[in-house]
Amino acid sequence: MEPRKRIAVIGYGNVGRHAVEAVNRTSDLELAGIVELSDSVLNNGKIPGPVVKDIKDLPEVQAALLCLPSRQIPAAAAELIAAGMYTVDCFDIHSEIVDYKNKLNALACKNETAAVLAAGWDPGTDSMIRCIFEFMTPAGITYTNFGPGMSMGHTVAARSVTGVKDALSVTMPLGAGLHKRLVYIVLKPGYEFSEVTARLKEDKYFSHDETAFIAVDDVESLIDMGHGVLIERKGVSGSAHNQWLNMQMSINNPALTAQIMIAAVRAAFRQKPGAYTMIEIPVIDYLPGDREDLIRRLV
Numbered sequence: 001m002e003p004r005k006r007i008a009v010i011g012y013g014n015v016g017r018h019a020v021e022a023v024n025r026t027s028d029l030e031l032a033g034i035v036e037l038s039d040s041v042l043n044n045g046k047i048p049g050p051v052v053k054d055i056k057d058l059p060e061v062q063a064a065l066l067c068l069p070s071r072q073i074p075a076a077a078a079e080l081i082a083a084g085m086y087t088v089d090c091f092d093i094h095s096e097i098v099d100y101k102n103k104l105n106a107l108a109c110k111n112e113t114a115a116v117l118a119a120g121w122d123p124g125t126d127s128m129i130r131c132i133f134e135f136m137t138p139a140g141i142t143y144t145n146f147g148p149g150m151s152m153g154h155t156v157a158a159r160s161v162t163g164v165k166d167a168l169s170v171t172m173p174l175g176a177g178l179h180k181r182l183v184y185i186v187l188k189p190g191y192e193f194s195e196v197t198a199r200l201k202e203d204k205y206f207s208h209d210e211t212a213f214i215a216v217d218d219v220e221s222l223i224d225m226g227h228g229v230l231i232e233r234k235g236v237s238g239s240a241h242n243q244w245l246n247m248q249m250s251i252n253n254p255a256l257t258a259q260i261m262i263a264a265v266r267a268a269f270r271q272k273p274g275a276y277t278m279i280e281i282p283v284i285d286y287l288p289g290d291r292e293d294l295i296r297r298l299v
Contacts (some may be wrong), residue, residue, distance in 0.1 A: 002032035008061045010037040010114040015041040016067035018258035030289045033058040063265050065288040069156045081107045088265045089118040092153045104275035115275040119264035124278050129247050131279050133233040137243045140235020147171035149227030163191035181211040227253040
């Protein structure tokens with residue numbers, strides 16, 4: 001039996017906490033430790049593993065799970081890959097994925113390591129479903145309907161805007177792949193609501209969907225980590241029309257994201273040097289166990 005791969009979790013927020021739990025439930029991976037800059041996390045004494053502020057303080061780390069806000073991920077991934085480490089992240093800004101992948105690919109090839117990016121449920125496993133639906137029905141239209149539920153990426157983006165003390169972004173599906181964002185905002189003292197919402201409307205996370213901004217005194221009582229998605233495709237197989245495909249799930253958002261990242265880091269060790277999105281990797285590489293046993297059980 002091969003020795004367990006040693007994994008560091010970078011960031012101990014919603015996704016990071018679930019990633020630690022998920023690593024500790026595997027038979028082929030081992031938690032090397034957690035990298036977290038917040039002193040409140042360092043000192044609470046409740047974390048199941050060593051906690052440091054610099055990954056260099058953790059011994060023999062082979063791969064890192066970047067459980068960070070998307071806008072912090074590219075720089076963090078580049079630094080780790082330059083040090084020869086495998087990385088997995090949940091980068092979720094769809095319009096920037098190709099450029100980000102190309103930059104990481106050159107760096108990963110140079111340093112003879114592998115990176116899996118955008119490894120959550122969307123982008124990530126939903127992307128895989130969309131691919132499968134498309135080769136099943138080459139002509140047709142796919143609709144991805146998110147929610148209702150809390151969007152972690154949009155919530156983090158809203159919280160980062162000047163004048164916002166706290167925020168919560170909820171995605172509401174309108175059907176046919178269209179959505180409405182409900183953004184609940186707690187303002188910092190001295191800021192105008194109209195001024196803050198104008199900044200939010202310019203952000204890439206909110207500029208493409210109908211968005212309603214709602215001023216509140218507190219968001220804690222509104223938070224529910226549940227989310228969901230319905231992927232539908234109506235298309236044509238050969239000359240046969242009216243092929244209707246769908247996949248639906250209701251999930252705990254950070255827990256599922258973390259679990260997918262665990263599968264992706266396992267797959268990363270099985271790839272040649274380079275950077276990969278999830279659709280580029282053989283699906284069997286995400287699973288633990290003997291390949292022939294998996295084929296016997298699943299095919």
